[in-house]
Amino acid sequence: MNRNVIISCAVTGAGDTIERNPAVPVTPRAIADACIEAAQAGAAVAHIHVRDPETGAHSHDPALFREVVERVRSSDTDVVLNMTAGGGGDWVPSEEDPAQGGHGTDLLTPERRHLPVGELLPEICTLDCGSYNFADNLYVNTAPWARRQAELIQAAGVKPEIECFDLGHVRLARQLYNDGLVDDPPLFQLCLGIPWGAEADPETMLAMRNKLPDSAHWAAFGIGRDQLPMAAQAVLLGGNVRVGLEDNLFLSKGVLASNGALVDKALTTIENLGARAVTPAEARTTLGLRDPHN
Template sequence: MKNKVLLTAAVTGAGETTGKSSHVPVTPKEIAESAIESAKAGATVAHVHARDPKTGGISHNVDHYREIVDRIRESETDVVINITAGGGGDFIPSLDTPAAGGDGTDIQTPEERHKPVGELLPEMCTLDCGSVNFGDMIYMSPTDWLRKQAKLIQESGVKPELECFDTGHIRFAKQLVDEGLVDGDPLFQFCLGIPWGADADVETMLYMKSRLPENAHWSAFGIGRMQMPIVAQAAMLGGNVRVGLEDNIYLKKGVLARNDQLVDHAVTMLGGNGIEVMTPQEARELYGLRNPNGGVK
């Protein structure tokens, strides 16, 4: 779709951002409302994590996801729903017991990671395509587990977004495609700037883009101050884009943002470069997403 991009709003994530900004949504009601506001500001896709309403930390509770999804759907606001399927991958190394994780370790099986997707059947979900040093922890996503998870996603009819935090993840994502575990044209996402994954710069994006299959679509996001530069650069290179409080909490230096403000800023910036944002329906048709009312659109 020439001069049109898919714009994702990643509205909350699972990071320790709630103590840094009161705008980060925590409860299912807040997360759903933020997704709705982002859609009204122009987002094509709402990417959602669930948080524990009491602590603000990560939640794997399917009922929390169900409330978020139900609230979005019942609002009759048109937006593609993308649920994370990457939860339960945090391994905190411990020098005292190196064979076991330290405090904060949170590991789920492929079946557990897939459960919210399998029960709620969003149009899209993420699939983190490899392990990586993620700051001071290790995000664990072993290859055999990924094959099992990819199969579960495939059987559910949900479109996976293949999250690549480093170049080796692209290699394995392509292997999943070659093994027939990803249907249709694959969707890749370059996750840039995470310590210690791929850098958030044009050279890295160009290299990652060069390694994709011919029929692939791609998107990219940068964290922190690189969020908007990566939006502009990815769109100009033919990729889709992502903004939101999962990746960056500031509208500009010293000014905390809301999700809808970040979406509005991205829409305006893209429009200034002659690039429009796809509607949810356009995205469903282009990428062969399941109809939110059942089946494939």
């Protein structure tokens, strides 16, 4: 069991969720405010996507990331920033020609995915370690692309949070680590319950955890109603937790959530298990992060 738990809050995500919960932040100001709200509720880490302020759709615009990061960093609230670098992997086969991308395809090179990270140098950024069926579409990150992205992240001095949506992703990530492309201690996020990746259940979490490098720090999350049960399971198995509106829109059945409320509920769960949530400063020390204040 983990007695000192890092809570991460994924505040907005990239999904089509803004019509289902008005608390999902869209503008850079709202996303920054959500990061601050999560930190004040007890999260040590805020995980950031950005959205087009006009449409609410996901965006890769470095200027939007810059505004979010600058607003959070200029506030009086301390929180570790974890920027997504996984956007630009969506492949939807065209009905006319399956060899071509159809409507909804959004593919970026590793260099383009890394661009906001290299400019803004957050303490953490995500590294999606493999391709997989994402609902009815395909998320694409081939092994050479993952390797190239790991090289870029390492050169920037940013800690990769290796996102694994299936057991094969852990295998690829372990190879990158063994090849020296991921520095010690490695950080993993086990992403459970997304169709059609790894299931959100204790057996799957345990199987993935057991394949991690011995020195790894890790967290896990489930989506929807599995968010809090998987948070509790992660703590019991020695990991950290992630909650937030990216993964779950409800506090309980029929009750819409906010990011702060989800962090507060995770905090209560952790404390009921006899553990505590660590501060951002403690998280930096544990994970071997550079301090952005120095």
